[in-house]
Amino acid sequence: xxxxxxxxxxxxxxxxxxxxxxxxxxxxxxxxxxxxxxxxxxxxxxxxxxxxxxxxxxxxxxxxxxxxxxxxxxxxxxxxxxxxxxxxxxxxxxxxxxxxxxxxxxxxxxxxxxxxxxxxxxxxxxxxxxxxxxxxxxxxxxxxxxxxxxxxxxxxxxxxxxxxxxxxxxxxxxxxxxxxxxxxxxxxxxxxxxxxxxxxxxxxxxxxxxxxxxxxxxxxxxxxxxxxxxxxxxxxxxxxxxxxxxxxxxxxxxxxxxxxxxxxxxxxxxxxxxxxxxxxxxxxxxxxxxxxxxxxxxxxxxxxxxxxxxxxxxxxxxxxxxxxxxxxxxxxxxxxxxxxxxxxxxxxxxxxxxxxxxxxxxxxxxxxxxxxxxxxxxxxxxxxxxxxxxxxxxxxxxxxxxxxxxxxxxxxxxxxxxxxxxxxxxxxxxxxxxxxxxxxxxxxxxxxxxxxxxxxxxxxxxxxxxxxxxxxxxxxxxxxxxxxxxxxxxxxxxxxxxxxxxxxxxxxxxxxxxxxxxxxxxxxxxxxxxxxxxxxxxxxxxxxxxxxxxxxxxxxxxxxxxxxxxxxxxxxxxxxxxxxxxxxxxxxxxxxxxxxxxxxxxxxxxxxxxxxxxxxxxxxxxxxxxxxxxxxxxxxxxxxxxxxxxxxxxxxxxxxxxxxxx
Amino acid sequence: xxxxxxxxxxxxxxxxxxxxxxxxxxxxxxxxxxxxxxxxxxxxxxxxxxxxxxxxxxxxxxxxxxxxxxxxxxxxxxxxxxxxxxxxxxxxxxxxxxxxxxxxxxxxxxxxxxxxxxxxxxxxxxxxx
Numbered sequence: 198x199x200x201x202x203x204x205x206x207x208x209x210x211x212x213x214x215x216x217x218x219x220x221x222x223x224x225x226x227x228x229x230x231x232x233x234x235x236x237x238x239x240x241x242x243x244x245x246x247x248x249x250x251x252x253x254x255x256x257x258x259x260x261x262x263x264x265x266x267x268x269x270x271x272x273x274x275x276x277x278x279x280x281x282x283x284x285x286x287x288x289x290x291x292x293x294x295x296x297x298x299x300x301x302x303x304x305x306x307x308x309x310x311x312x313x314x315x316x317x318x319x320x321x322x323x324x325x326x327x328x329x330x331x332x333x334x335x336x337x338x339x340x341x342x343x344x345x346x347x348x349x350x351x352x353x354x355x356x357x358x359x360x361x362x363x364x365x366x367x368x369x370x371x372x373x374x375x376x377x378x379x380x381x382x383x384x385x386x387x388x389x390x391x392x393x394x395x396x397x398x399x400x401x402x403x404x405x406x407x408x409x410x411x412x413x414x415x416x417x418x419x420x421x422x423x424x425x426x427x428x429x430x431x432x433x434x435x436x437x438x439x440x441x442x443x444x445x446x447x448x449x450x451x452x453x454x455x456x457x458x459x460x461x462x463x464x465x466x467x468x469x470x471x472x473x474x475x476x477x478x479x480x481x482x483x484x485x486x487x488x489x490x491x492x493x494x495x496x497x498x499x500x501x502x503x504x505x506x507x508x509x510x511x512x513x514x515x516x517x518x519x520x521x522x523x524x525x526x527x528x529x530x531x532x533x534x535x536x537x538x539x540x541x542x543x544x545x546x547x548x549x550x551x552x553x554x555x556x557x558x559x560x561x562x563x564x565x566x567x568x569x570x571x572x573x574x575x576x577x578x579x580x581x582x583x584x585x586x587x588x589x590x591x592x593x594x595x596x597x598x599x600x601x602x603x604x605x606x607x608x609x610x611x612x613x614x615x616x617x618x619x620x621x622x623x624x625x626x627x628x629x630x631x632x633x634x635x636x637x638x639x640x641x642x643x644x645x646x647x648x649x650x651x652x653x654x655x656x657x658x659x660x661x662x663x664x665x666x667x668x669x670x671x672x673x674x675x676x677x678x679x680x681x682x683x684x685x686x687x688x689x690x691x692x693x694x695x696x697x698x699x700x701x702x703x704x705x706x707x708x709x710x711x712x713x714x715x716x717x718x719x720x721x722x723x724x725x726x727x728x729x730x731x732x733x734x735x736x737x738x739x740x741x742x743x744x745x746x747x748x749x750x751x752x753x754x755x756x757x758x759x760x761x762x763x764x765x766x767x768x769x770x771x772x773x774x775x776x777x778x779x780x781x782x783x784x785x786x787x788x789x790x791x792x793x794x795x796x797x798x799x800x801x802x803x804x805x806x807x808x809x810x811x812x813x814x815x816x817x818x819x820x821x822x823x824x825x826x827x828x829x830x831x832x833x834x835x836x837x838x839x840x841x842x843x844x845x846x847x848x849x850x851x852x853x854x855x856x857x858x859x
Numbered sequence: 860x861x862x863x864x865x866x867x868x869x870x871x872x873x874x875x876x877x878x879x880x881x882x883x884x885x886x887x888x889x890x891x892x893x894x895x896x897x898x899x900x901x902x903x904x905x906x907x908x909x910x911x912x913x914x915x916x917x918x919x920x921x922x923x924x925x926x927x928x929x930x931x932x933x934x935x936x937x938x939x940x941x942x943x944x945x946x947x948x949x950x951x952x953x954x955x956x957x958x959x960x961x962x963x964x965x966x967x968x969x970x971x972x973x974x975x976x977x978x979x980x981x982x983x984x985x986x987x988x
Contacts, residue, residue, distance in 0.1 A: 540890070586884070586936070591936040592880060593935065629882060629884040655885070656885035657884040657885050658886075659887075659890030660889075674902065676888070681894040
């Protein structure tokens with residue numbers, strides 16, 4: 198029999214306002230096996246933990262139950278306290294009487310009764326607890342960053358500067374990401390390329406950084422500290438060591454009709470291409486879907502003009518296998534498709550564009566060489582209408598429920614830049630709310646209104662109708678004047694909602710990192726662990742975790758790097774001892790457990806067993822403790838009851854259920 | 860959704876709309892083809908229901924100017940759908956007149972081969988106490 202100490206936390210009023218804590222102590226004190234029971238205002242505080250240490254010493258306790266918040270919050274805290282008191286940390290159980298009780302109940306009598314029941318269940322479990330000892334696993338001192346935008350670049354630079362090797366995997370032919378597509382950045386209006394390209398060069402030149410562009414993560418196995426990753430280097434059809442980046446091949450390529458991804462399809466590119474002039478690496482790729490040589494076997498012009506002899510049509514995809522201690526996801530975002538928003542006529546008129554497309558129009562290297570003009574006829578516009586919240590804050594299955602966060606600021610930026618460069622152009626912005634929290638952000642928006650005369654109207658646009666004269670009729674609300682207004686515009690710019698890059702679903706599955714209903718990667722704790730995935734060793738950088746602007750992305754990228762460095766700095770990691778264990782005398786070697794194991798942790802071997810005096814060779818399951826994550830799937834699947842989870846054995850679970858049903 | 864006895868609750872119940880979801884974007888009024896004819900505009904309907912001012916709605920011109928074109932229902936980004944509120948307000952007014960506009964006994968006489976059954980059912984639902 199254990200000598201159990203039970204500690205009931207008030208959590209200020211979080212628990213005590215709904216649960217009669219004194220009554221819980223009174224009832225639980227009478228439970229068999231309970232050698233000590235007390236309550237305290239904040240058990241997690243230093244004074245609260247001291248009470249545990251004191252009681253263990255005075256009452257010679259062998260097990261501890263803390264009735265408090267979720268074990269996700271403070272299980273670690275109390276395990277450490279137990280360890281300081283000389284107990285095995287796995288002799289601690291948490292009865293969650295906050296999230297599972299006080300927060301969800303209103304009636305004190307009922308809540309108190311439930312708290313007592315939860316405490317009894319935890320006591321029943323501790324009675325069967327045995328000390329557990331974590332193993333050790335090694336840490337590979339190398340990090341992988343998935344995505345080569347500003348988030349990935351900054352994370353890689355910070356990790357590399359701390360002295361660790363970093364690999365960046367980027368699926369497009371160049372690093373740079375969305376930021377390389379932007380013209381100017383808010384709130385300082387400095388040119389995006391001028392601040393991004395030096396960072397791209399720095400990453401490429403860094404001796405600790407290896408960049409795999411035009412590459413994708415194919416397979417991930419292993420666990421924190423010891424991941425093994427297959428990187429698929431897609432066939433570039435160019436020998437990277439030979440190419441000098443002279444660009445002659447791109448000039449001579451006769452296939453020039455493919456929509457340019459970099460310019461959002463507003464103009465075309467050649468089949469052999471670099472996405473943009475400052476691409477890193479400055480080595481083109483051949484788009485085999487568009488290349489005449491690959492489609493018909495004829496052409497081969499690029500090979501003829503390449504003086505370096507770098508063209509290689511025979512190249513195939515190559516798989517690089519590398520080991521990593523930590524993985525940072527920085528897969529970024531894209532704008533949502535507007536196919537369901539017919540009212541804005543986006544698919545009907547080339548003069549209705551998204552804000553990201555406007556970035557390319559405004560950019561000197563873009564399809565119009567930086568001249569503001571209508572894409573339909575090249576005419577200089579007289580009136581431009583901006584529509585905010587297109588697909589953001591929508592509850593209607595067409596868009597996204599969240600605020601995309603960056604649109605208010607970039608729309609103010611666009612409006613201001615246009616008024617500055619072309620004072621003759623009238624600019625109207627339709628908004629629902631203007632949200633500009635951030636350093637110097639509201640001042641920036643007010644400047645657009647007060648100094649640049651941008652006309653902000655509160656109300657949404659109901660429809661955009663292309664007219665026979667080429668103009669666009671914009672019908673909208675002016676809510677402050679309680680009017681419906683009809684405006685003639687030459688261009689309409691839609692502040693389109695952003696969403697995580699579609700590739701993130703595949704990557705999250707490979708990493709077993711959780712994502713939310715909007716495909717944003719979930720952080721381990723919304724406030725206290727915002728750059729870590731709940732999956733150990735996986736860190737989050739940039740918009741893949743939630744909408745954010747460049748300064749926030751860079752800050753988060755640094756934070757993710759620090760967390761990865763903290764992991765890489767360790768030589769060994771303690772493994773979770775709550776892993777599965779098979780009883781070879783009960784195991785019938787059926788393989789059901791191996792089939793359900795998501796981590797590939799179960800293998801089979803033939804061993805000689807002594808079953809009640811009969812010696813025989815049997816095929817039995819063997820769990821690799823380093824790979825097992827303790828999910829428990831095998832224990833449920835095992836038909837003979839041989840598989841058990843240490844720390845959560847079937848006996849312990851049944852004892853808890855019995856205590857609850859008593 | 861509450862099932863209270865006051866008229867605003869009744870409108871919410873009939874329409875199935877939660878006006879609290881409205882974030883005052885005005886897309887309904889921006890899209891409404893009958894906007895100029897209305898004294899209370901579609902986006903204001905939401906506030907009138909929220910403020911329990913159903914008398915004003917019942918006496919408004921708008922109630923009968925709405926074309927039931929459903930453009931606001933189609934485009935509302937918040938699933939508030941003012942067109943449904945207007946329709947519910949109409950039903951309340953009709954029911955309050957006290958009269959059965961369509962009595963069950965009268966229906967057999969109205970039956971006509973070319974008349975869709977749905978029309979009768981829907982008319983009966985709407986135009987009776």
